[in-house]
Each structure stands twice: as structure tokens, then as C-alpha cells.
Amino acid sequence: MSKIKPLEEAIGHVKSGMTLHIGGFYGVGTPDEFIGEIIRHGIKDLTVVTNDSGTPEEGVGRLLYAGCIGKLILSWCGLTPIVPELVQKGKLELELTPQGTLAERIRAAGYGLGGVLTRTGLGTIVEEKGLGTRITVNGTECLYHPPLKADVTLTEAYMADKNGNLIFRRTQNNFNEVMCTAADMVIASVYKPIVEMGELHPDAVNVPGPLVDILVQQKGALS
Amino acid sequence: MSKIKPLEEAIGHVKSGMTLHIGGFYGVGTPDEFIGEIIRHGIKDLTVVTNDSGTPEEGVGRLLYAGCIGKLILSWCGLTPIVPELVQKGKLELELTPQGTLAERIRAAGYGLGGVLTRTGLGTIVEEKGLGTRITVNGTECLYHPPLKADVTLTEAYMADKNGNLIFRRTQNNFNEVMCTAADMVIASVYKPIVEMGELHPDAVNVPGPLVDILVQQKGALS
Amino acid sequence: MSQLGPKDIITKRIALMFKDGDLVNLGVGIPGLVPKHVPAGVTVWLHAENGIIGSGPPAKPGKEDPFFVDASKLHCTILPGGCTFDTTLSFGIIRGGHLDYTVLGALQVDIEGNLANWMVPGGPLPGMGGAMDLVTGAKKVVVATTHSSKDGSSKIMKRCTFPLTGVKVVDYIVTELALVEITPEGAVLRETGPGVSAEEVVRLTDAPLIVPKSVPQMAL
């Protein structure tokens, strides 16, 4: 059974109210076609976990301005002024999380760990707002953060084979690799033409194929 | 200042009483020349953290039979019958740890985390012997294990450049990659001739150069 | 009546559990026979603890890659579509619930789903390797074992007495006589081996089994 699906069928798995992991850092590694398709379908009330909200025209920012997001868990939203507006109007719940803690929370979900123990955020708003809980382990004070799993991960890859093995280029990886471990369904938007099994170097694979459920070939990739 | 050093100078940093991370799974990825050099120097009372003890002739087993090890932290030692003998005589302290927990304990040290929370080992000897401590987080019972750092990591790589960037081949990686994050000093035994900076694919690097302190070119690599 | 020997009955029945694309880790011993029984048209990806998905047949003599062994220390090959990775990701796959099945041998297994397969008290002390992680993390834990020990006692017990690999972790026990599912209500006899009656299974098992009205024989 082929993992390669048309865009519309793939994004048909994303339903209003779901929690999504969306890869990308300043839009690099964000699956743009998936964002467009979610907006086109009018999907609402999403909880989106991502590094940053991009801009009004780019990345997760497009979902914000289209009104698709009910809760946002990220580390930075400095270029989308709609965020404080929506928060003030009570239309958006915002959870600001240190970038490293966010990555480890996602990993803990994907790797079956009980949570994250970190010194990052001790004595800051992260602790004051109850996002992390202070506990003492091994004689050291830490914040405990629970794992963070998604219903669906939306990822972009540079190369893929038909088994779903993914390879990223340069800083396209960022949160993508770890997000592919931490959702019930992983959907990848692939830049280069998807190749036959055996054509990727087995040691260079970033995400093993069995972790990936659906591959979507980006438009223009075959040109 | 070159990171490339002769074998003897490199292993001169390993002192009796130290804690070592040694990579390898059934000897694959274990830096054999380093093992030989430690034995030749008569280094004693090492605490060795590794996946398995290999055989009497191979891998960490050689250090055991040469009497270099005082404490062994690993997941499997089925082919080195000297282990139960030494334990019974009180000459070896043995800490058997589930393989995944061992890897995460090393990673926690290397990644600056407060420890590991895992369900692995609940209700088993791991808990009974106090290796892991039961705690409840996020409504789930887990075992807490502290981070596991070393003075020196001894690793083997397939390729390296002069900045210390390492690339592993097939199952040579195993614990090597994570161990390179979790020691005060990292010494790598490199199989292929060490190349100039810029000759490795930047996206294919397993261990970034700044994590690696010393490179030793394996004998015969230049032939 | 099947012509299969006991170990082939066990492993063929297990092979029929898989669906196309499943990711599976096989322990040493009997589980190693599972791959030869996977039906044509079903691709099963084998996972090895030391960082492989898609490990293939043993390397030909003289063609062994010194940097490539499987979790049994055999110099193996990699199938097209396979890949390699480090131990943390390998156990992330195991512990994060990404393995569809782990198939393991047993020293003892009981009707509460407890498994002992790594250490005989007073015996040698090999270590648990990745077994505790596998039974905790895999979606389905299948125990592959002959129904009885060499001394004639049944492997399926009321309560394990050896040091445990995992507590309440087993989903299915497959022997040459029975497929038993561990449920919150108890151990349910789902199927019997070829030519074996439910009564026979109950008689040869030293622990109470729940026996539904109708228990089919394994369709091998």
C-alpha cells in the first residue's frame, strides 16, 4: 500500500479541535502546502505546537491570521502582532515555552519518557505560571514538564523514499525530526521527487520510514 | 592547534580511577586500539559505562580480563564469565541497567537534563535494587534515574575531519553518538583517513566537531 | 492435521498476526523463526536494538561489513528502504510505542501478563539488554514459547517466580497448543493448536484459563 497520497486526501486527516505538531523555524522546514490546505478547508480550533509563529504571510502565522488556531504552544511569536490581540480578546490561549524545553517535551512523548527535568526556566515566568513544576531530584532543583504529544505531525523533508524515510537539508530539520516521533499520524511534504526504496543512503536517514504514515509530493518537485 | 594526536599521547589522558564511556555493541564501534593501550599502561580501577562487555578477546571484555575495571555499568555481560566470578570475590561492582535507560542516562548528562523518567524496569530488580526510584509524575508512575557522566569518552568513528566532526557507519554508531556529549574529554579513534574541513557533508555529521577533543588515526587507515 | 513442528506452529501463528508495513522486533531463540512464515504480500520491517530497521539476510562469507551486525552479533545486510540510527533513537522507537510487535521467548510467563525471560535465580547473570524496554514500550508483546518446560510443567504459570522482565506487559502467549490473550479479566484461550482441544490445553496448563464457548483451532 503506497504511502504517497494527494494533498487533499492527506490533509483530510486533520480535523478541527486536533493538536498538531508543525515543524519549522522562521518558516524553513514548515510544510507550506499543508498550511494552505488547512486554511482552505476552514479547519478551526487547532492546538498548534511549533517553534515560532512565522509572519502573517509565512509559516504558522498564516493559520493564525486565518483564525484556525485556538491554542498556541511555542517559544517565539515576535512577528505576528495578532497574537497579543487575540489573547486579550480571549480568542487564543498562548503557552510560551523555552525552545529547548519545548523540543524535549515533544521528544519525551515520542520516546515514551515520563517527562522532562530541566533547570531552564527556574525562577522565571515559566515556573510562576505553573508551566513547569519545581521538584528536587538527585540533589538538584529542576522544573518538571510533561510530555507533549500531537494527533498529527505536519513536517517537510528534502528527500524521501517510498518507505517514508526522510532526509532534511541544512536548517530544514529543526523540530521536524523529533516531531515525527510524537504523533499518532505523521504527514510529510517532500521537496524532491520521492525515490524508490534503496536509493537513500541508509546511514543518512533522519527519520525512519515506519514513523511516517503519509507522503505528499510538493508541486513542482517533478519539474 | 591540531586535534590529531598519537595513540599514546591521547590515552595518556586516561587515569586510574576514572569513569569512562566506551562505545560499541558486541565490539562494533568499540575503539580497539584504545582498549589495548589502556591495558598496556596498566590503568586500574576504572568505572566503565558501556552497552556490553563483549568477549574475553573483544571489546570491553579485554579490559575486564586484564583487571582494569573496578565497576561496570552496562546492559549485558553474557559472554564474559569472569564477571560473576569477580563480583562474587568482591573485586567488581556490577550495575545492570536496561539498555534504553542506560542510553537516556548518558544523554541526560550530555544534554544537561536532571535525569530520566521511564516506565522501563518498574516492579523489577531495577527498582528493587534501588537503581531507579519510583516517583509519580503527570499521574503516571515512573522510575527516576540520575544522569550518568564520564571523565572521558572513548569512541570509534568511520570518518572524521580535522575539526572533529564524526560520521559513523551502519551499526558502528550505537552508544557512540550520545556518549560524545557526556564526558569532560572525548577521544575518537578514526577508521578512514582524517580529511580536511569542508570535505564531510555538513548534514551527514553525527557528532559536531566542537564536542570532540582528540582524534587518533587508526593504524593502517592510510594504506 | 498440520505437518508443522511445535516451533513452526508457534512462529507461523505469530507471523499471521502482522499486517503489511508492521515494525517488529524479534528476540533470540524461537522468535527468530517468525520471518520465514510471513505471508507473501506482507512486508514486515525488522527492528534491531543496535540501530537498524530493515535488517536483511546474513552477509555472504567474505562480504561481511565490519561495522554492521544485528542484535544477535551476526554480520547482516540491509534491505532497500531500511536505515540505521543510534541507540537513543532505537530505544525511542521501542519505548515510544512505535514497535507494532515485540516477540520474545520466556523462562516463565503468567496469566497476569508478567514475564520472566532474562535471569534464572542463582544462574548466570547475563543482563537484561533491551528486554525490559521492549516489553514496556512495544504496542503488542507476544511471548513465543513451547507450552511445557523440559520437566513437563507448563510455561504458563499462575505467578512467575523468577526475576521479572516486566510487570503486566504481555498481550499474547503463543505455544504449539494455544493462543492465549491476557486481558484485564484474566488469560483467555483464543485458539488451540492444530488438532488440539480446549480441554487438552486446560489440562496441560498450570494456571486457570478463561475458555469461551467456542475456541477455534489456529488457521495455519
Place this chain on the structure above:
Amino acid sequence: MSQLGPKDIITKRIALMFKDGDLVNLGVGIPGLVPKHVPAGVTVWLHAENGIIGSGPPAKPGKEDPFFVDASKLHCTILPGGCTFDTTLSFGIIRGGHLDYTVLGALQVDIEGNLANWMVPGGPLPGMGGAMDLVTGAKKVVVATTHSSKDGSSKIMKRCTFPLTGVKVVDYIVTELALVEITPEGAVLRETGPGVSAEEVVRLTDAPLIVPKSVPQMAL
């Protein structure tokens, strides 16, 4: 007397802290000027949160790689010997103590080593990004800031009042007037800026400094 402007004094003094091969993460703003002052013969590897070691100069127009930006969203290049990696390893490097230095700007910094650099109360809410991880994990945390705010008050305070980035995390504060080390005993004036006296620094600082008998000027 130095001809350097205030920001160049600050960043040149910081650049002189590095030894060959150091791994350094630079925040936005003033820290971005540090690289141009690194002496010849000293190689400093720049780390970027989004997964780069060895990020090089901006890509030439038309040569931008769509899959490659640095942590300031600039299309950059990679130096020979550099590499890329995912966010978990990038923050493992940060949080695991593998960064020799992080150089950050400040909204406020105090003599206990507290730093506020991510949020003005009542102002916009950009998020902490990787700043909290950087100040917690790096071996040395260096704050690069002009000595005074635009309103004339000193940036070095008795106690920060804005939401903190980290508690007791700062090692050095470098301004155009002073190099201050945060120690368990307090904030020690280690050096003064070019042509500046220790008395002048003390007068222009709204928090008590420990002033050793002899305070040299920065050797720039």
C-alpha cells in the same frame, strides 16, 4: 585613547575573551558585532539555535538556500568544518554545557547575576525563544550592553524588575565603561573602559560594585 565607539569597545573586549576553537552563541543586537573583533589566529565556531555550528557570512544575492537560515532568519552559508543538526541536539549543546560562551543583550541585569532580556512588562510578548536555555546552559554567560539606558539610568541594577530570563546566571557584564564579573561575593569591577576611571564607573552605576585596589583599563 581608543577611537572605538561604545558598541565596538564592548564587543572587542568580549572577542578577546575567546580562545582558539571556542564554541559561541551570539544573541541579536550588539552581540552580532563580536565576530569582526575576533583576533587573527583565533577560530571561533558560531552556534545557532536552529541547528548550525559554523554558520558563515550571508549568502550572496541569488545564491540563498531556501532550506538554510541562521537564528536571525538571514540566509547564511556554512564554513568548512561546520555542520547542521536538529533542535534537540542544538539545545543539548546549549543545555549540556558545551557552549563556551553565550553573549546576550540585556533589558536589565543586576549584581546578583539575574538577567531580563526577553519581555518588558505590558509591552509586546515576543517569547523567550532559546534565551532561557542559553543563560542556563552555557559555560559562561556574557551580557553585552551599553552602560546606561536612553533615560540615563544605569543598565546594571541592584535588582531586576522585569520578568527574568534566568536567575543568577550571568558571569560577565561588559559595557563601554566596565567589565564586571559576577561573583558569589558580589559584582566586581575587573576592568574599566578606555580612558575611564574606576570612580567614574562607580558614579555611573546604580548598584554597588566591589572595586579592587587596582583596576586596569581594557587592553584593546
